[in-house]
Amino acid sequence: MSLKNVSSYSIIILLVAVACGKSDQRAMQGPPPVNVAVHQVTTSDAAYYDEYPAIVKALNEVELRPQVSGYITGIHFKEGDKVQKGQALYSIDxxxxxxxxxxxxxxxxxxxxxxxxxxxxxxxxxxxxxxxxxxxxxxxxxxxxxxxxxxxxxxxxxxxxxxxxxxxxSTIVAPFNGTIGISLVKLGASVSPGQTVLNTISSDDPVAVDITVDQQEIYRFTQLLASNKPSKNDSTFRLAFRDQLYPQPGKISVIDRAVDPQTGTIKMRLEFPNPQHTLRAGMSGTLQVVSKTQRSVVIPYKAVNEQLGEFFVYMVDSAKATQRKVVLGKQVGRNIIIKDGLKEGETIITEGIQNLREGSAINVAKPAAAPVAANK
Missing domain, CATH: 1.10.287 (Helix Hairpins)
Structure with a gap:
């Protein structure tokens, strides 16, 4: 082998050795720090709405049935009309x-x-x-x-x-003011006393809204019943249909006499004014009941990380990220109430958590301002 070839091999071996040394150095240093934004935990008052499945019902509703037999000889209303108490509806032969x-x-x-x-x-x-x-x-x-x-x-x-x-x-009259439905019999139909259903009348202003709540909430709703003083600006009870809110506030009408022993729940009825007759019996929606907390820990929801059904946040610990388990409360807009796991004054990571692991090195940006609790 010539001297020239020996020199070439020496240079190649030297370059490989230098490259391996740099790789080992990078491996010893670990991954680069993750850039994160942090937030200082504070406490504040928060207001949100608890939600309950609700059914709209008429406060008064009755099926019209004849008390004599015969043939229908007259129908004196238009289906869907508002009728007055004592108004003639059907005539029987x-x-x-x-x-x-x-x-x-x-x-x-x-x-x-x-x-x-x-x-x-x-x-x-x-x-x-x-x-x-x-x-x-x-x-x-x-x-x-x-x-x-x-x-x-x-x-x-x-x-x-x-x-x-x-x-x-022989003349069927309206028992109260309300709305009459679609007639179930036509002229000339034969009817029997107490058996044939002619029609149904229901009152439409105000209307009832029925919900079922857990027995543990009886005391809360009893207090709300005692302080029932609804006004146009009252938002204690709201009725929602998907993303639309009914404009009129409601009030508690009655709490049922007893708890269902099989389900541990109790029925409650609220009243909502219905001057435009937009609420119809049988409609299903969501009743929203305002709930307020005092001096609660509220953090941005984006700071929460879920793992196997448990919830964690990343804390800052000497330029490293460390996980802490938390217990979530109610979501309030873009924020979340923390029932347990955090204290006022602690610092959590709000951005960059998708790149973090336990013990990850971090570069901390300037802390974000504390969130303001907002109604949902």
Missing amino acids: QQQTEATYKQALANLSVQEANLEKAKKDVERYRELDRQDAIAKQQVDYAEATFAAAQQQVEAAKATVRAVQTNVRY
Whole structure:
């Protein structure tokens, strides 16, 4: 081998050795520090809304059913109309009822005539009895006939009243102010007393909103019931349908008498004004109930890291990142309430956490300003 070739090999070996030395040096130094932003933990008041599945119901609702049999001869409303108490809604064929009524009146007239005859007879027999001109037994018979005639008249009057009731029942009227639905029968349909459903009427202002809550919240809602003083600006109870809020505030109407022993829950009813009739019975939505906390630890939600169902934040410890487990509370806008795990004055990492591991070296930027608690 020539001297030139030996020199070339020496240079190559030297370059490889230098490169390996630099690689070993970088390996000993570890990965570069992660650039992060930090936040100093503070406490503040926070307000948020607890949410409960809710169903809109009518405060008054009744199915219209006939109390006499017959055929529908008249429908006196437009489906979906607002109706007033006492307004005629349906008419049922009255021919048979009217015939029965006339027969009852005729029978009453007969019984009243019999009573008048019996009355005259007993008066005449009494006068003869005072003169001792008639047998006592005949007077007794006359008295009995008169008493029986009186009873017959009362029975005939009761029959007339019963038939009159059936005549009134031949016209179905609205029991209260409300909205009537789609008719379930048409003209000429045969109906049976107590069985055929004609229609349904429901009140529409105000309306009820029913929710079910855990028994542990009874005390809270009892206090809210005691302080029920809703106003236009009150936002204690709000009704939401997806992303839309109903503009009118509500109030608690009633808390059910007992807890369901099987579920450990209790039913509650709220009232919401419905002047525009936009709320309809059967609608489902979300009832939002305001809840307030005092001096709670509130941090940016983006600082929270979830691992296997547990939640952690990264703390700053001597230019390194270290994890700490926390217990989350309610989310308040872009922030989150921390129930346990953090104290006021501690420093957490809010940005760059996706590149962090336990013990990662960090470059800390200027701390961010404390978040302001906001209503959801």
